[in-house]
Amino acid sequence: MDIKQAQKISYAVNSAMLVMTIGFALLYILLDAGFLILFSIPTALLYLALYITIYKQKLDVFLWTIYAWLTLYTSVTAVCLGTGYGFHLYCFSMIPCVYTTEYMSFKLGKKSVRSFYISIGITVYYMIFMGYLSHSGPVYDRNGRFSVFFLMFNSITVFSYLVIYTNYLIRSIISSEKKLTEMAHTDRLTGLYNRHYMLTRLSELLEDGSQMTLAIADIDDFKKINDTYGHNAGDEVLKVLSEKMKAVCKGCEIARWGGEEFLILLYCGEDDARETLEKMRGDINAEPVVFDEKRIAVTITVGMSRKQDGQSIDEWIQHIDDLLYAGKNSGKNKVVQEKDK
Numbered sequence: 001m002d003i004k005q006a007q008k009i010s011y012a013v014n015s016a017m018l019v020m021t022i023g024f025a026l027l028y029i030l031l032d033a034g035f036l037i038l039f040s041i042p043t044a045l046l047y048l049a050l051y052i053t054i055y056k057q058k059l060d061v062f063l064w065t066i067y068a069w070l071t072l073y074t075s076v077t078a079v080c081l082g083t084g085y086g087f088h089l090y091c092f093s094m095i096p097c098v099y100t101t102e103y104m105s106f107k108l109g110k111k112s113v114r115s116f117y118i119s120i121g122i123t124v125y126y127m128i129f130m131g132y133l134s135h136s137g138p139v140y141d142r143n144g145r146f147s148v149f150f151l152m153f154n155s156i157t158v159f160s161y162l163v164i165y166t167n168y169l170i171r172s173i174i175s176s177e178k179k180l181t182e183m184a185h186t187d188r189l190t191g192l193y194n195r196h197y198m199l200t201r202l203s204e205l206l207e208d209g210s211q212m213t214l215a216i217a218d219i220d221d222f223k224k225i226n227d228t229y230g231h232n233a234g235d236e237v238l239k240v241l242s243e244k245m246k247a248v249c250k251g252c253e254i255a256r257w258g259g260e261e262f263l264i265l266l267y268c269g270e271d272d273a274r275e276t277l278e279k280m281r282g283d284i285n286a287e288p289v290v291f292d293e294k295r296i297a298v299t300i301t302v303g304m305s306r307k308q309d310g311q312s313i314d315e316w317i318q319h320i321d322d323l324l325y326a327g328k329n330s331g332k333n334k335v336v337q338e339k340d341k
Contacts, residue, residue: 284299
C-alpha cells in the first residue's frame with residue numbers, strides 16, 4: 001500500500017465516522033440524553049478537522065486521534081447509556097486496529113508504534129469504566145428505549161471492523177510472503193527461476209517418480225557478445241532469450257543456472273523433449289537480438305538427458321553438462337543427447 005491508497009482509505013473511514021456521529025446525535029435527541037448531544041458537537045468538529053490532517057498526509061496523527069477519541073467516545077456513551085446499547089463493544093475493535101496500524105506504519109516507512117503497550121492501556125481503560133458502570137449504573141436510565149437498534153447497529157459495525165481489518169492484515173501478510181518466496185526463487189534479471197529453486201524442485205519430483213527430461217542450454221560465445229557490444233547488451237540477450245524459451249516451452253520449468261547457462265525441466269520423454277528443444281534452438285538462431293540499433297546474432301547449445309538409474313541429481317546434471325560441452329566442441333548451435341555422442 002502506498003500513501004495515496006492510505007489517504008483514500010482514511011477519507012472513507014473519517015467520512016463514515018462523521019456520518020455515524022451525526023446519526024447518533026439525532027438518536028440522542030430522541031433519548032433526551034443532553035450530555036451526549038453536547039458531546040457529539042466536539043466529536044463532529046474533530047472529524048471535520050481530521051480531513052485537514054489526511055490532506056496533509058499526516059496519517060499517523062489521523063489514526064491515533066481517531067483511536068484515542070473513539071476510545072473516549074466509547075467510554076462516555078457506555079457510562080451514560082449502559083451496556084445494553086453496545087457502545088462498549090468498540091473497545092474490542094481498537095486492539096486489532098492498533099496492531100494493523102503498526103503493520104501499515106512499517107509498510108509506509110513510518111515510525112513504529114508500541115502496539116502491545118497501547119493495547120494493554122485500552123484493556124485497563126475498559127476495565128476501569130466498565131467497573132464504574134457496574135458499580136454506579138448508567139447516567140441515563142431510558143428503560144432500554146432504542147437499545148435493540150443501538151446494540152444491533154454497534155455490534156454489526158464492530159464485527160465489520162474486525163472482519164475488514166483482520167482480512168486486510170492477513171491478505172497483506174500472505175501477499176508479502178508470496179513476494180518473498182518469489183524473490184527467493186526468481187532470478188532478478190531474467191524473471192526465471194534460480195538455481196536454489198530448481199534443485200529443490202528436482203528433489204521433490206524425484207520422490208514422486210514423475211516422468212521428466214532435463215536439459216542445460218548455454219549461449220554460444222557469450223563472452224564475445226559482452227566484449228563486442230557491452231554488458232548491457234549481454235543482459236538484454238539474457239532477457240530476450242529467457243522470454244523466447246518460456247514462449248516455446250510453456251509446460252517447462254526454466255531456471256537461470258548461472259551466467260549464460262539455463263537449466264530446463266521438461267515433463268515428457270526424450271523424444272518430445274528434443275522436439276521442443278530443437279524448436280527453441282531454431283527460434284533463437286532465426287532471429288537476432290536487437291539492442292541499441294544493433295542486431296546481435298545469438299545461438300545456443302543444449303545438452304539433454306533423462307535420469308539414469310542410480311544417478312544422484314548432481315550426477316545427472318553433470319552428465320547433461322558433459323553432453324552440452326560435447327556439443328560445444330563439435331560445432332555449437334545444436335541439441336545433444338546420449339545417442340548423438
